[in-house]
Amino acid sequence: MRIFRELQSFKRQIVLTYTAGFFLLIGVFAAYLVQIESGYLYRDSYNEAAGLAGSLAASSASWVLADDLVGLQEVIRAFQSHPELRYAMVLSPSGRVLAHTDAAKVGLFVSDPQSLALIKAPPEKQTIADSASAIDIALPIVAGIRHIAWTRVALGRKRIIHNLRRMIVSSALFMLLAAALAFLSAWAIANRLGYRVGSLVQVLEEVQAGNFNARAGVAGASDEITKLANGLNRMLDALAQSEELRQHARALEIANRELESFSYSISHNLNVPLRAIDGYSRILQNEHADKLDDEGKRLLNVVRNNTVRMGNLIDDILRFTRTGRQGMKISEVRMEELARDALAEVKLATGASNLQADIGHLPSVRGDFSMLREVFKNLLSNAIKFSRLKQAPKIQIGGYIEGDEAIYFVKDNGIGFDMKYADNLFGVFQRLHGVEEFEGTGIGLAIVKRIAGRHGGRVWAESVLNDGTAIYFALPAGDAAAGEAVKNRGQSRALS
Amino acid sequence: MRKLLLGLTLIVLAACGRDGESEKSGPRFTAQAPEAAKEYIFAIHPLHNPIRLFEIYGPLIDYLNRNIPETKFKLEASRNYDEFDKKLYARKFDFALPNPYQTLNSLRHGYHVIAKMGDDHKFTGIVLVRRDSGIRNVADLKGKKVSYPARTALAATMMPQYYFQTHGLDVNRDIENLYVGSQESSIMNVYLGTVAAGVTWPLPWEAFQKEHPNKAAELEVKWETEPLINNGVVARDDVPETLASRVAHLLDTLHTTEEGKAMLARMPLSRFELADDSRYRVIEDFLAKFSRTVRPLDEPRK
Numbered sequence: 004m005r006i007f008r009e010l011q012s013f014k015r016q017i018v019l020t021y022t023a024g025f026f027l028l029i030g031v032f033a034a035y036l037v038q039i040e041s042g043y044l045y046r047d048s049y050n051e052a053a054g055l056a057g058s059l060a061a062s063s064a065s066w067v068l069a070d071d072l073v074g075l076q077e078v079i080r081a082f083q084s085h086p087e088l089r090y091a092m093v094l095s096p097s098g099r100v101l102a103h104t105d106a107a108k109v110g111l112f113v114s115d116p117q118s119l120a121l122i123k124a125p126p127e128k129q130t131i132a133d134s135a136s137a138i139d140i141a142l143p144i145v146a147g148i149r150h151i152a153w154t155r156v157a158l159g160r161k162r163i164i165h166n167l168r169r170m171i172v173s174s175a176l177f178m179l180l181a182a183a184l185a186f187l188s189a190w191a192i193a194n195r196l197g198y199r200v201g202s203l204v205q206v207l208e209e210v211q212a213g214n215f216n217a218r219a220g221v222a223g224a225s226d227e228i229t230k231l232a233n234g235l236n237r238m239l240d241a242l243a244q245s246e247e248l249r250q251h252a253r254a255l256e257i258a259n260r261e262l263e264s265f266s267y268s269i270s271h272n273l274n275v276p277l278r279a280i281d282g283y284s285r286i287l288q289n290e291h292a293d294k295l296d297d298e299g300k301r302l303l304n305v306v307r308n309n310t311v312r313m314g315n316l317i318d319d320i321l322r323f324t325r326t327g328r329q330g331m332k333i334s335e336v337r338m339e340e341l342a343r344d345a346l347a348e349v350k351l352a353t354g355a356s357n358l359q360a361d362i363g364h365l366p367s368v369r370g371d372f373s374m375l376r377e378v379f380k381n382l383l384s385n386a387i388k389f390s391r392l393k394q395a396p397k398i399q400i401g402g403y404i405e406g407d408e409a410i411y412f413v414k415d416n417g418i419g420f421d422m423k424y425a426d427n428l429f430g431v432f433q434r435l436h437g438v439e440e441f442e443g444t445g446i447g448l449a450i451v452k453r454i455a456g457r458h459g460g461r462v463w464a465e466s467v468l469n470d471g472t473a474i475y476f477a478l479p480a481g482d483a484a485a486g487e488a489v490k491n492r493g494q495s496r497a498l499s
Numbered sequence: 500m501r502k503l504l505l506g507l508t509l510i511v512l513a514a515c516g517r518d519g520e521s522e523k524s525g526p527r528f529t530a531q532a533p534e535a536a537k538e539y540i541f542a543i544h545p546l547h548n549p550i551r552l553f554e555i556y557g558p559l560i561d562y563l564n565r566n567i568p569e570t571k572f573k574l575e576a577s578r579n580y581d582e583f584d585k586k587l588y589a590r591k592f593d594f595a596l597p598n599p600y601q602t603l604n605s606l607r608h609g610y611h612v613i614a615k616m617g618d619d620h621k622f623t624g625i626v627l628v629r630r631d632s633g634i635r636n637v638a639d640l641k642g643k644k645v646s647y648p649a650r651t652a653l654a655a656t657m658m659p660q661y662y663f664q665t666h667g668l669d670v671n672r673d674i675e676n677l678y679v680g681s682q683e684s685s686i687m688n689v690y691l692g693t694v695a696a697g698v699t700w701p702l703p704w705e706a707f708q709k710e711h712p713n714k715a716a717e718l719e720v721k722w723e724t725e726p727l728i729n730n731g732v733v734a735r736d737d738v739p740e741t742l743a744s745r746v747a748h749l750l751d752t753l754h755t756t757e758e759g760k761a762m763l764a765r766m767p768l769s770r771f772e773l774a775d776d777s778r779y780r781v782i783e784d785f786l787a788k789f790s791r792t793v794r795p796l797d798e799p800r801k
Contacts, residue, residue, distance in 0.1 A: 068550065069575070098533060099532065112530070146553035157525060
């Protein structure tokens with residue numbers, strides 16, 4: 004493994020793996036063949052020696068029984084022609100040589116430990132030596148059940164050693180040839196792969212350097228590398244497209260900010276001439292009214308009223324713009340307490356003394372306290388405004404947790420509206436009723452929508468004409484509000 | 500990389516298996532015999548081929564070894580009569596069971612008779628012919644070949660030749676005498692038609708009938724000679740007399756035990772009996788007649 008880590012180039016790894024793998028495979032295969040051949044040759048040699056000893060035993064039995072040493076010597080002479088024969092002999096049970104391929108040994112007694120062990124061994128086939136260089140086997144000569152002598156045959160194994168050496172040399176040459184061919188093949192494959200993968204790497208480096216127009220061009224068969232190149236190109240296309248979109252969004256955001264800034268600046272600057280108009284028209288009305296006829300006084304009143312209205316519009320624009328620009332201070336907000344304070348303030352401001360307000364349990368939430376207070380003030384102002392014509396105006400304030408949202412609502416029993424205009428309800432300066440019927444600029448619900456949006460929430464309305472309206476806003480429920488979900492759901496549902 | 504190559508080399512070398520063993524020297528020899536108790540050679544004349552002889556007489560030698568445990572007996576066969584004669588007359592055997600003619604000759608080489616096979620009535624020569632040979636009389640053998648086991652076999656050669664000679668056939672002129680080495684060989688020569696008649700004696704013929712009944716059925720005993728004395732058991736004169744007596748006694752009483760009867764049945768023989776040199780004078784008489792009538796006796800080989 005360390006070798007592979009050191010070979011950082013995958014081309015080198017391919018060449019090494021391929022070549023070494025082939026070398027190892029052929030090596031193991033060659034070793035297996037040599038092993039098999041070796042086993043076969045040695046087994047064959049063993050069987051040959053055992054066969055010779057058996058033949059000698061069968062041919063010698065009668066001569067041994069007759070103690071005919073001359074005849075035995077004749078028998079054993081017939082075995083001398085075997086090319087690998089080292090010696091063959093017939094031994095009496097006492098270890099005396101009855102016949103031997105070296106006639107000079109006839110009549111002598113064996114004296115080495117192995118031979119002495121043999122003559123004491125049970126009368127069955129005995130392998131005295133089975134080495135790389137020789138096989139020495141003894142077989143008993145028996146007459147019926149009587150053990151009368153031993154035959155012993157030793158064969159050399161020079162021929163086997165020679166054959167195995169030749170086979171090993173051939174195998175080694177074959178291994179080297181195979182390894183060389185494997186090396187060349189691996190080198191060619193690795194080079195081709197390296198060239199193609201290298202072109203992909205080059206594209207990635209160009210992209211990393213900021214050139215999103217760089218594309219991979221891999222020619223050749225429709226293989227994995229080609230597929231990889233095509234995939235890379237598609238990915239780069241998508242990347243370029245998303246970068247373009249991101250730049251557009253950024254430009255849009257900048258333009259939006261500039262627009263807001265411009266609106267704020269315009270609104271702010273319009274106040275100065277407007278105050279001048281208001282001031283001078285009031286002076287005109289207060290100090291020079293006697294110089295104006297009735298039509299002049301009426302027109303001056305119109306100017307004064309529109310000045311006030313324009314002032315309200317500018318103030319609302321500034322409020323709306325401010326909600327989009329001001330920083331948010333997020334904290335745990337007790338919505339129920341906040342709603343009660345807002346209700347008290349709005350009731351005081353509007354003088355709605357006969358209003359019946361019912362505040363349920365509202366789950367707390369994390370958000371900007373002043374902004375959320377602004378939300379409730381706007382919703383409650385609207386509710387009071389659009390229900391004041393009722394003899395018994397009634398407002399319900401509630402909230403509950405649903406999923407990962409904290410949902411709040413303000414419901415009135417006012418004049419309601421046709422739901423087909425619901426989409427227009429939250430637009431800036433959108434009004435569903437005439438200014439003569441209900442005062443206001445139509446900025447309140449737009450501000451509610453913007454604040455809810457800045458908290459990551461949403462708003463919607465449900466209404467029945469002449470029967471009342473419910474405005475809902477949902478905020479992301481934090482951990483603090485989660486525990487209240489189950490407790491409040493039933494109650495909140497009843498309120499809605 | 501070096502380690503990898505080294506590993507591969509080791510794999511290949513491992514395949515060579517039995518490597519590195521030094522060539523072992525062959526067995527060593529000495530002229531000095533290991534100390535061993537004296538072995539008494541008990542030789543049986545070539546009644547059968549050596550393997551069969553060991554099958555039949557091996558148990559008898561085992562019996563002697565068991566009953567005389569302080570002495571070791573070894574059975575020795577001979578591939579033919581010539582070899583047996585040479586070894587007998589060279590005094591190689593301590594004990595021997597020669598045929599009557601060899602028994603008589605052995606007396607001149609320092610042996611003496613201690614026992615003999617019983618069933619003298621079975622010691623005859625028999626002449627076998629093929630049933631389909633058309634041979635009816637001894638004279639029908641004229642011009643034909645006759646097989647014998649050996650020139651010096653008494654029952655299977657000399658006695659039948661004396662019979663032929665005394666029944667109108669000149670053994671030396673009218674027939675071709677083939678000495679084929681063994682009793683079984685003489686019988687097989689008749690069966691195969693190589694010879695017109697084959698001579699043997701009852702024991703081998705009975706054995707042949709048991710072993711090869713189909714072949715034996717194609718043969719018939721055409722003539723049988725008068726009986727003579729059966730094979731003798733001799734001991735060399737330097738064998739301790741007490742040992743010779745014990746051997747003779749064990750042979751004489753062999754038929755009294757079940758084990759002994761089983762051994763005798765394989766020979767086949769009803770019993771051994773005690774005997775001495777004088778019992779074989781009848782052989783001397785027969786040989787005198789034979790040499791006068793048929794041919795001179797061969798000088799025993801040494």
